[in-house]
Amino acid sequence: MQTTAVYYCAYCGEENLTFVDISAGFEQSYIEDCQVCCRPNILYVRIDEDTLDVEIDTDYEE
Incomplete structure (x- = not known):
């Protein structure tokens, strides 16, 4: 779903x-490129x- x-x-x-794939679990983390600055x-x-x-927090990818 x-x-x-x-x-x-x-x-x-x-x-x-x-x-967001809800079937992947209630806590997830992954990397996604910004659609504006890439x-x-x-x-x-x-x-x-x-x-x-759904609630999403973001952080810088190092």
């Missing part, structure tokens, strides 16, 4: 839309087990 979520680039601060962001994804709300 997939859903969409918004995150803000750790480098340029621009809003990005991403797909720099790699580490996405830390948390999914609420009851409501399936």
